[in-house]
Amino acid sequence: MIYVARLRAGRVLVRYGIFLLVVFGLFVISIAASHGGRIVTSSSDGSTTVRVSDGKPRVQADGGRTVTTKKVDRNGVTFTTKTVDRNGVTFTTTRVEPNGTSVTTVVRAPRGGRRTVSRDVRTPSTIPFAVVLIIVAFVAYVIVPSLGGNLDAEYRSAAIAFTRPISRYALAARYFAVDAFAVLLAAAMGAVVAFSLMGAFGATRFLTFDPASLAYVGLAAAVAVMLYGWVVFVASLVPGRGNAVVGVCWAFAIFVPGLVELPVSGLLHAIAVGLAWLDPIAYIGSIGGDAQSNIIPGSESVRAGVAFAIGVLAIAVGTRIWATREVTV
Amino acid sequence: MITISSLTKRYKDVLAVDDVSLEVPDGSVCGLLGRNGAGKTTTFKCLLGFARPDAGAVRFDGAPLAPKTFERLGYVPERAQLYPWMTVAQHVEVVRRSQPRFDEARTRELLATFRLPAKRVAKKLSKGQQTALALTVALATNPSLLVLDEPASGLDPVLQRAVLDILIDAASSGATVLMSSHQIGQIDRAADRVAIMRDGKIVLAGEIDDLRAAAKIVEGTFEGGVPELSGLSGVVRIECSGTMLRAYANGGHEPIVARFDALGARGVRVLDRSLEDLFLDAVSDEGALR
Numbered sequence: 058m059i060y061v062a063r064l065r066a067g068r069v070l071v072r073y074g075i076f077l078l079v080v081f082g083l084f085v086i087s088i089a090a091s092h093g094g095r096i097v098t099s100s101s102d103g104s105t106t107v108r109v110s111d112g113k114p115r116v117q118a119d120g121g122r123t124v125t126t127k128k129v130d131r132n133g134v135t136f137t138t139k140t141v142d143r144n145g146v147t148f149t150t151t152r153v154e155p156n157g158t159s160v161t162t163v164v165r166a167p168r169g170g171r172r173t174v175s176r177d178v179r180t181p182s183t184i185p186f187a188v189v190l191i192i193v194a195f196v197a198y199v200i201v202p203s204l205g206g207n208l209d210a211e212y213r214s215a216a217i218a219f220t221r222p223i224s225r226y227a228l229a230a231r232y233f234a235v236d237a238f239a240v241l242l243a244a245a246m247g248a249v250v251a252f253s254l255m256g257a258f259g260a261t262r263f264l265t266f267d268p269a270s271l272a273y274v275g276l277a278a279a280v281a282v283m284l285y286g287w288v289v290f291v292a293s294l295v296p297g298r299g300n301a302v303v304g305v306c307w308a309f310a311i312f313v314p315g316l317v318e319l320p321v322s323g324l325l326h327a328i329a330v331g332l333a334w335l336d337p338i339a340y341i342g343s344i345g346g347d348a349q350s351n352i353i354p355g356s357e358s359v360r361a362g363v364a365f366a367i368g369v370l371a372i373a374v375g376t377r378i379w380a381t382r383e384v385t386v
Numbered sequence: 387m388i389t390i391s392s393l394t395k396r397y398k399d400v401l402a403v404d405d406v407s408l409e410v411p412d413g414s415v416c417g418l419l420g421r422n423g424a425g426k427t428t429t430f431k432c433l434l435g436f437a438r439p440d441a442g443a444v445r446f447d448g449a450p451l452a453p454k455t456f457e458r459l460g461y462v463p464e465r466a467q468l469y470p471w472m473t474v475a476q477h478v479e480v481v482r483r484s485q486p487r488f489d490e491a492r493t494r495e496l497l498a499t500f501r502l503p504a505k506r507v508a509k510k511l512s513k514g515q516q517t518a519l520a521l522t523v524a525l526a527t528n529p530s531l532l533v534l535d536e537p538a539s540g541l542d543p544v545l546q547r548a549v550l551d552i553l554i555d556a557a558s559s560g561a562t563v564l565m566s567s568h569q570i571g572q573i574d575r576a577a578d579r580v581a582i583m584r585d586g587k588i589v590l591a592g593e594i595d596d597l598r599a600a601a602k603i604v605e606g607t608f609e610g611g612v613p614e615l616s617g618l619s620g621v622v623r624i625e626c627s628g629t630m631l632r633a634y635a636n637g638g639h640e641p642i643v644a645r646f647d648a649l650g651a652r653g654v655r656v657l658d659r660s661l662e663d664l665f666l667d668a669v670s671d672e673g674a675l676r
Contacts, residue, residue, distance in 0.1 A: 058484055059483075214467050219436065220460075222454055224453045
């Protein structure tokens with residue numbers, strides 16, 4: 058029966074892959090559109106200069122005209138915008154150096170006035186690896202409830218699924234193995250897309266890896282287990298309605314953190330916080346932020362431990378109910 | 387051999403199966419008959435572990451149901467429970483991968499008999515084709531135990547005949563077949579024994595030939611009015627029509643014939659009863675034949 062589990066997971070992954078491709082495609086299109094109609098000229102020193110909008114000036118609402126060029130050489134990328142309007146000429150040059158430092162120089166030459174030069178240097182901003190990890194994991198969570206609902210779906214094909222020479226527990230265990238692999242694959246696919254997009258934007262060099270961010274690997278996995286466990290458990294209570302359970306689980310997961318933020322009285326707030334303990338998404342918390350601001354208190358490791366324990370318990374109880382319930386279809 | 391002993395299953399206030407005992411020996415086709423809601427499908431579910439009986443036991447070749455039992459047990463449900471998004475070929479693949487006794491040649495033969503398109507997904511098959519696919523999945527291992535809940539439902543007459551032939555062949559090879567059907571003609575053709583259920587109980591069971599031999603209709607024609615007929619044992623129902631008196635016998639019919647003669651019947655004849663007659667008697671409100 059691992060064959061059916063694989064087919065089911067494959068169907069989910071195909072839809073997920075299409076979703077990722079669409080996301081990737083939209084980003085690529087947006088990048089291409091922002092560089093549309095450009096003219097590229099190469100110099101003997103190996104640099105290239107891009108004249109945006111065919112080098113034709115863009116007419117602004119106030120009658121001013123701008124021309125933007127992008128130059129790429131070994132020192133980095135330089136964007137230069139020349140704006141000519143009735144007040145004079147302004148050159149804005151932004152150089153992004155290979156180390157991520159950006160230097161913006163603005164030269165204003167007003168008509169009949171004194172030329173001014175201003176300069177702004179910004180050190181590179183960083184992207185913590187943990188942030189990328191959580192984003193990748195969060196995207197992969199899209200498929201986790203669907204996979205959790207697959208076990209319940211076997212109920213509707215009981216005449217085949219439950220008449221194979223394996224126990225229902227063995228069947229469930231095979232499902233869990235296939236689904237775990239599918240989630241890892243989904244995360245890998247998400248990582249490929251995320252890093253490709255970062256590469257396209259030149260943002261990979263801003264990635265910073267902090268060994269402490271490894272705790273987020275455990276947290277991301279634990280949250281996935283909890284999300285999956287809830288679907289398995291709740292679906293086991295309402296056999297044959299796995300799809301509805303998947304929808305409700307998502308609604309619950311997204312709704313509850315918002316509920317906690319509402320300015321309501323003490324009792325309602327306490328109820329919302331109580332519900333948050335059941336919400337896998339609430340365990341993610343704010344990455345690298347103040348632990349006090351998290352709905353679920355504790356370090357990443359503690360939250361991961363609690364989420365994992367709840368997930369495993371939900372899977373165990375859900376499997377027990379699923380494996381022993383009567384087939385009424 | 388399938389042995390059901392004192393099987394009882396209750397759903398809340400409804401006693402779906404009430405102390406049912408039945409034995410289907412090897413090489414036998416047993417037809418389970420009954421009106422809708424008589425308890426046939428619940429009995430099958432208890433057999434397969436889909437429902438937990440409140441009392442009683444089910445044994446296959448002397449052993450209780452275990453996952454291993456399904457290596458030699460084929461099941462076709464009342465409504466085909468297929469994977470709607472999977473193709474015919476993928477259904478076959480499920481069996482091939484999960485059943486150690488999968489018979490490739492037999493499966494090809496079944497697919498050809500039922501003319502099933504290998505690449506079509508189950509949800510796009512007609513009702514008859516879905517039944518045929520369920521049968522293919524059940525029969526692909528040449529099972530020695532077959533539990534079939536209306537196996538020919540939705541099939542055209544040609545395929546119905548083919549399915550019955552398959553079941554008869556299986557039984558002649560030693561398989562044990564327990565099947566239900568609302569088509570009494572199918573049971574009459576394929577089965578050598580029958581069990582008739584009513585309100586969760588088996589009200590009539592046995593070999594069809596024996597039941598037929600025991601159950602006769604004695605018709606007598608009388609001059610003038612028909613006489614009063616009372617005090618006769620073995621008569622389950624009496625019908626009067628003009629000068630004709632018809633007595634439905636269960637057991638020996640000879641005493642009835644003798645009585646008719648004694649009452650001055652102008653003519654007496656003894657008629658066989660069809661399986662349909664037996665069924666209708668068994669499930670009628672009088673519920674006579676026990």
